[in-house]
Amino acid sequence: MKSRKTFLAAGVIAVSLIIGGCNSKQASSGPFVPKENVSWVVTSKPGGGSDIYTRMISDIMVSEKMLDQTILVTNKTDGGGEIGRNEVANTKGKKADYTLLTFNSGDLMPMVQNTANRSKNFRILAIMAVDKQLIFKGEKTKYQDFSQAIEAAKNGKKVVIGGSKGDDIATYEAMLAEIGLTQNQMSYITYDSTGDAITAILGGHIEFVISKPAAASEYVEAGSLIPVLALAEERYTGNLADAPTLSEIGDYKNVEIPVWRGVAAPAAMSDAAAAYWSDLLGKVAQTDKWNTDYLEKNKLVADYKDMAEAGEYVTKYEADFMAANGIK
Amino acid sequence: MQNLQLLLHGFQTALTFQNVGAALIGAVLGLIVGAMPGIGSLAGVALLLPLTYKFNPTTAIIMLGALYYSNMYGGSFSAILLNIPGDSPAIMTALDGYPMASKKKRPGQALLTADLSSFIGGSIGICILTFTGPALANLGLKFGPSEMTALLLIAMTSISWLVGENPTKGVVITMFGIILASIGMDTLSGVPRYDFGNMYLLGGIPFTPYIIGAVGFSQVIKLIMERDQGKGGAATDMKLTIRGSMITKHDFRRLLPPALRSGFLGTFIGVLPGAGATTGSFMGYAVQKKMKSEEELGTGAIEGIASCEAANNAAAAGAFAPLLALGIPGSGTGAVLLGGLMMWGLNPGPLLFTNEPDFTWGLIASLFLSNILTLAIAVCVIPFLLKILSVPVKYMIPCITVVCVVGSYSSSYSMYGVLIMFLSGIAGYLLDKNDYPTAPMLLSFVLAPLLESNMRKAFIISGGSLDIFFTRPITCVLMVVFFGVVATPVVKSMMKNKTAGKASK
Known part of the structure; x- marks a missing residue:
């Protein structure tokens, strides 16, 4: 008897796992x-x-x-x-x-x-x-586009990117690994929020900012942020369409975290x-x-x-x- | 002139029946929320925000703006009467407000001083906001990490004026505050510091419970311990009516200069990203310390109350400039308001002033309105507030304890906050008992993390070079001021020694 019960229970779990996402009505103890x-x-x-x-x-x-x-x-x-x-x-x-x-x-x-x-x-x-991220430049950024910044960083000029915690750092690190730069050549400043990082770039204190589309949207509209790189497999649409992906600006693979x-x-x-x-x-x-x-x-x-x-x-x-x- | 016209148009919006009502509700709620220790404007706005989704955005923001704004008035009430700051900007108010109420037996005057200087500071802030809003916000943007570092260094030096008679104890306690502040995740690298494997400590010491404990609950312990020695509730001989609370012409003359000065200073500090009202009131007080006051600051001087109260209200107004002009929140409360704007379908950002003039100018006009409303309400409640003082200590102790517990619980909805509050209360009492001043500890706790993160950001930008502090014009000027402040006492004492040496010869 006991083994049969265990078998039954195992079966129920298996069934409910299989059909889990679509319909819960067939679970043994009745639907939840x-x-x-x-x-x-x-x-x-x-x-x-x-x-x-x-x-x-x-x-x-x-x-x-x-x-x-x-x-x-x-x-x-x-x-x-x-x-x-x-x-x-x-x-x-x-x-x-x-x-x-x-x-x-x-x-x-x-x-x-x-x-x-x-x-x-x-x-x-x-x-x-x-969600995915893009890199934006500000009005005071001295580089035309991101490939220029990569060149400059390779030639010993210090380039500073700002962004928020967690996701943004992970994307920044993945991008850096793909480009082949060190954190000293292209540094990252962690702000408490994307908003703080945007504040910093509006004041001209950093060169680039990494952000999700939503947080930057208004500033792109107003012309104070310009998208320069899409960290995605393909380009965005709408007002972010101008930003090329990483593979378009050099011999790199696209980075998308x-x-x-x-x-x-x-x-x-x-x-x-x-x-x-x-x-x-x-x-x-x-x-x-x-x-x-x-x-x-x-x-x-x-x-x-x-x-x-x-x-x-x-x-x-x-x-x-x-x-x-x-x-x- | 165009601004004025837009402002008048704004008044048209703000003065509708519905919006005046909203401002009134906001003002009353703000006073209550502000007066409760622990529940600051952030919690107040966050709690009220969901209720406003059904309103039209202008009415909603007017209500929230009024709440945020009147909150700055409310914070001073408990600071003056009970020595428990209702929110962090009021820490400075307590320094002079409480002695004035308890030792000088002029609680009514202290409250009125706070109200009036809040009004003056706030009015200056709002006027500046009206005429130079967007320009001011752009100036604020110029303050990057290096500028903020220099500004915070100046602010840190003023802690030295608060250390009291024993400098060693003052330095020890300042350091203690800095160590406490460094617990938790490092903001730049995300590495845990001093967490001792404890999950709670990962998030650091929560600010609000810590302040409530160190200032408020330690006061409760003190009341308990000193209950038997002499009666504390000597409020009987005080004049507890509104007429008895009137300040004299002479008092007003003492109040005006610091209030005006702090009004301008506070507005400017409010505009700076990430500085906020606390830093504002602190700087206001620090500057006053450098000026002449009739009585020494810290002993219940009117100038002391006026300088910090005016500054924090002005800063609250100033913080609206970057919020409205650029969509940048100057404080935590600003961030919540910003979230609100988006929920109402407005897009905060550089285009808000142009796209939504009804909204922005309505809000600014409502600030004028709520400033006046709040002053009126705040003055009217003085007699009721004063009744608190005639409550016997035995009832007072449990009541304040409850307020402390509720306040610290509600900052993060967990008992961890309450635990921190009790611990820091005990620590605060022991420190006080041994003549360690607590104000330097609280202020270094607030300022040190800001200083650290700005300085490290500055060094990342400069690649580790110190040049950044001397090659940028604003930073350089601030650094010169900083060195001036540090060097003045040294030079002064050297000069003194020299002349003394000459005289003895």
Whole structure:
């Protein structure tokens, strides 16, 4: 009897894993229906990018009547966000079914670098969007384009790039490795936010700034920032179309370090619940509001990945990042 | 002239019934939020922001602007009456405000001084914003890492005036503040410092709970310890009415010069990226220290209150210039407001002034409006506030403790903040008991990280060369001032020795 039960349980898990992303109704204990308030943890400050992203999704879930329960978004910023992530990773029991976490590439990097937590301590429910970066020059920058700056750096002139933390640094390092320059030849200044870095370039204190399209958009419109390099596999469209990719300006390969925005849950979340949430996030990704009010407005690339796909993607991203930074 | 016309147009927008109401609500909320230790303008604006999504953007920003603005008034209340700064700019207000209220028994006058100088400073700030907004913002941009480093060096020297009678203790405590500030992730390289493997320490010591503990909760411990010795609540012989709070003509004459000076200074500091109202009030006070005051600063001098209160309100107004003209937030609160602008569908950035004149000028006009509204409200509540002083100590202790706990919890919604608050409260009490002044510790805690990150950025730009501090005009001037400030006492004492030596011969 016992072995049969185990077999059955294993079968159920397997089935629910396979059909996880598309339909949760066939799970053994019946479909998961949320009966309690949902707690959604954001590990950065109110008003920031991650916070807006989270509130947008939860707002769509509630206003489009996809969910009957209340979603309580809490900003847990202690320990640079690590405390909040750790709490979610260790949430057990029934509560785990009702706990969500906003999880982005910019969250994963410091977590892996500074703590023992890894992405396997979470369930990655979905990836909702992907962003890429560009390099911009300011009005006071003395280089015409980025290839000139590379030349200058090779000839011993110091070139300074500014940008934000996490993602931007990773992209900068990948770019530097491809161009074959050292950090002394082309230095990077870490600002608290992209906004601060843009402030610095407007004042002419740095030569270039690395930014996602959304943060720079207004300045490009006004002519105070000029896109000079797209760190992507292909050119952008619209007012950013002028920026060539790395392979266009020299004998280099294109550099693209995707910046992703995802949603995670405690590892202890039940399969039925995980399937439900992943599915619900997929529905959010299809709404008009999400596409126009969030993706289009922030110039993000729609790239919904369901649980299975997202889990695989994040695991690979993490392994690459750890290898690149020598973390074991 | 064109600005004036636009401003009048702005008044048309701001003076609609709905917008005046919004400003009024914002002003009242701001006073309350500001007076509560720990819940500063950042939390206030962040909490109110979601409520305003349903408003039209102009009404919403008027409300939030009024809140941000009146918050600077509120912070001084608890600083003066209880020696607990409601927010960080008010640390300086407490230095003179509390002695004036408790030792000189003129709490009403102290509050009125704070209100009036806030009004003066704020008005100057808003006027400057009106006429030179975009130009001012561009000037602020000229301040890069090297300029900020030089400015912060000057600011750091003024800590020496706060160290009190024992310079050794002052230096020790300043260093202690710097060490505490360096805990957490290094902002430039992301490397953890002094985290001892503790996840909480990765994020550093949270500012608000630390300040509430060191200044507020240590005060509670002091009240408990000193309860038996003599009655503390000697408020009975004070005049606790609004008439008893009126300042004399002479007082006003003492108040005016520092308030005016700090108004200009504060506006300018508010415009600088990343400086904010705290640095503003600090510089205002520091400059006053160099000027003549009728009474010594720190003993309850009107000049002391006026100089920092005017500066922090002016800085709050000044911070709007880069926000509106360039879409650059000058402070954390500015960043939240910016997030709000985007939610309302406005695009903050260099084109905001041109594309949305209704909005920007409506906001500026509403600042004038809320400045007056807040002054009126703030003056009217003085008699009620003064009642706090007649509350017996035994009720006061639990009440302040609750406020301290709530304030430190709400800064990051976790008990970690509360723990930090208790610990720094105990530490603050022990330091105070042993005659270590706490003000240098708090200020080095605020300024040292700014100085560090700016200096390191400057060195990255210059490639490690010191040239950057002397080849750029603004930096060079500031450095000369800095060396002047450092060298003056040395030269002075040398001159003194010389003349003394000659005289003895």
